[in-house]
Each structure stands twice: as structure tokens, then as C-alpha cells.
Amino acid sequence: MSVLLSVEGLGKSFTLHLQGGLTLPVLRGVSLEVRAGECVALSGPSGAGKSTLMRCLQGNYGADAGRIRIRHRGAWLDLAEADARAVREVRAETLGYVSQFLRAIPRVPALELVMEEGLDRAAAAALLRRLNLPGRLHGLPPATFSGGEQQRVNLARGFARPRPVMLLDEPTASLDAANRDVVVALIREAKAAGSAVIGIFHDAEVRDAVADRLFPVLPLAATEAA
Numbered sequence: 001m002s003v004l005l006s007v008e009g010l011g012k013s014f015t016l017h018l019q020g021g022l023t024l025p026v027l028r029g030v031s032l033e034v035r036a037g038e039c040v041a042l043s044g045p046s047g048a049g050k051s052t053l054m055r056c057l058q059g060n061y062g063a064d065a066g067r068i069r070i071r072h073r074g075a076w077l078d079l080a081e082a083d084a085r086a087v088r089e090v091r092a093e094t095l096g097y098v099s100q101f102l103r104a105i106p107r108v109p110a111l112e113l114v115m116e117e118g119l120d121r122a123a124a125a126a127l128l129r130r131l132n133l134p135g136r137l138h139g140l141p142p143a144t145f146s147g148g149e150q151q152r153v154n155l156a157r158g159f160a161r162p163r164p165v166m167l168l169d170e171p172t173a174s175l176d177a178a179n180r181d182v183v184v185a186l187i188r189e190a191k192a193a194g195s196a197v198i199g200i201f202h203d204a205e206v207r208d209a210v211a212d213r214l215f216p217v218l219p220l221a222a223t224e225a226a
Contacts, residue, residue, distance in 0.1 A: 001035035004071045004196040005057070005165050010080075011065035012052055025220055026052045030066070032215055036164070039187065039197040041211035048217045050200050054169050056080075057198065058097050059087040070094060070165060096166045096195075098158035100173035102142055102150040110145075110153045111138040117160035127156045131182055147174040155183060162190040168199035172206050184209045 010030040016022045026049045034040050042050040055061040057068060063080040070077055072094045077086065091097070110133065114124035128138055131152040137145065142153045151174045158166075168187070172180045180203065187210045191197060201207035 001037050002071070003033050003035050005032075005034040005198070006069045006076075007032040007057070007066065008069070009066035010053070010056060010063055010068065012049075012056055012061060013064055027056070027217075028065075028220055030217075034165070034196040034198055036194045036196055037191050038212040039191055039199060039210045040213055040215050041207050042198065042200050042217050043214040044217040045219065048219045050217045051169065053217055054167055054198070054200060058095065058167055059090070094164050096158055096161075096163035098155060098166070098168050098171045100151065100170040102154040106143045107141050109139045110142050110156075113142070113153060114156045114160055117157050119160050124156070124160065127160060128153070131156055132179055148176065148179070151175060152179060155186070159186045159190065162193060162195050164195055166190055166195050166197045166199075168197060168201075170200050170202055172201070172203050180206055 008031050010027055011025075012027040013023050013025040016024055030053060032040070042053060044050055052061065056063055057079070059079050059082070066080065068079040070079055070090060072090050077090065079087065079090065082090070110128065111121065111124055114127060115121060119127065125135065125138055129135065133149060133152050133156075137149065142150045145153070155171060158171075171187075172183050175183065184206055187197060191210070197210070199207075199211070201211065
């Protein structure tokens with residue numbers, strides 16, 4: 001299996017301007033490779049930096065050190081150095097992201113939000129039904145939905161066209177058991193199609209069902225003590 005994402009020596013700190021410019025280091029020397037068809041689950045205690053690493057991989061946070069290389073259009077691109085235009089192109093074609101919160105234009109109906117990902121009306125409706133979102137809700141804006149219903153729309157958007165690299169940040173948050181099973185199936189299908197998946201899964205059953213291996217993210221204090 002070919003490597004689709006490679007992280008080398010990644011470092012990230014935050015400056016707390018309201019605390020006199022105090023620098024808070026979060027990640028240091030993180031290195032990781034993820035191959036086509038595998039799922040790597042980020043593990044570690046709360047506050048260790050898993051979400052920070054995920055946002056660095058997506059290009060939301062800039063890196064202080066190291067490289068984040070992704071296989072894009074047949075060549076390696078370093079997201080740590082890429083400009084905003086290149087990052088947008090990578091997200092459109094190569095890098096998918098499913099968070100635990102739906103971010104969408106408030107008045108756009110759920111069905112149209114999924115269709116924006118390249119599906120026709122019938123395919124988008126079928127995917128929403130697969131995620132147990134009833135047809136009576138397809139024409140309504142998700143702002144009126146419950147948290148679990150919004151998350152199902154979010155998942156439909158993310159898996160409408162699985163990218164070669166998929167980032168999943170607690171994709172089963174707010175879901176019941178039946179819908180968690182659907183998400184497990186969607187992740188397995190993405191892996192079978194060759195996607196490299198990196199995820200944060202606080203649900204141990206989901207993690208065990210989809211992850212090929214764990215990648216520990218430890219607090220810097222624990223790392224330095226070791």
C-alpha cells in the first residue's frame with residue numbers, strides 16, 4: 001500500500017497573549033505515515049494534542065516545525081508550507097474532513113448540502129436515508145435539527161465523495177448505536193476504496209471496529225519524562 005500522508009518532525013505551540021505572551025508547546029517531533037486503505041486512530045488522554053494534530057493535518061493550524069506531506073495530483077505537497085489556494089485545492093480534491101459539528105449556511109436544506117459534494121438528488125437522498133434521516137427532513141435546513149440529526153447530515157457530506165485522505169474527528173459523537181453501525185460501514189467502504197483514514201474515536205467500539213493501528217499522542221510533559 002502506498003503512503004498518502006507523511007508527517008515528519010511536526011511541532012506546534014500556541015502563544016497566550018493574555019498571559020503575557022506565554023508560549024504553550026503542544027506538539028513536538030511528531031512523525032507519522034498513513035497508507036492507502038488503512039485507518040490510524042489517534043489515541044491519548046484529553047488535552048494531549050490530538051485535536052491540534054488533526055487541525056494541523058487539515059491546514060487550519062500552521063506548523064511551527066516539520067513537514068506535513070500529502071499525495072496530491074500524483075505528487076507530494078507540503079501542507080505546512082502551502083499557500084491558501086493550494087490548501088483549498090487539496091481540500092476540494094484530496095483531503096476530506098468530518099468534524100463532530102455541522103458548519104453550513106443556515107437556510108440551505110439538508111439535501112442540497114449533500115448535493116454540493118457532487119451527488120445528484122437521488123444519490124444524496126439515498127445517503128441521507130442510509131443514515132436514517134427521514135425524507136420529511138431532507139428539504140429543511142439542518143439548523144432546525146437535533147444534534148444527532150445534524151451530525152448525520154455532516155457525515156453524509158463527508159462521505160458523499162470520500163477523498164484519498166480522510167480526517168475524522170469523533171464522527172460518531174451524538175449518534176445512537178444504529179447510526180454508529182452505519183458510520184462503521186462507511187469508514188470500511190472508504191478504506192476498501194483506498195482512502196487513508198486518520199481519526200479520533202472516543203467510542204472504543206467504533207475505534208476497534210475500524211482502526212488498523214493506534215498512534216499515541218502524549219502530553220509533552222509525559223513524553224519528556226519518558
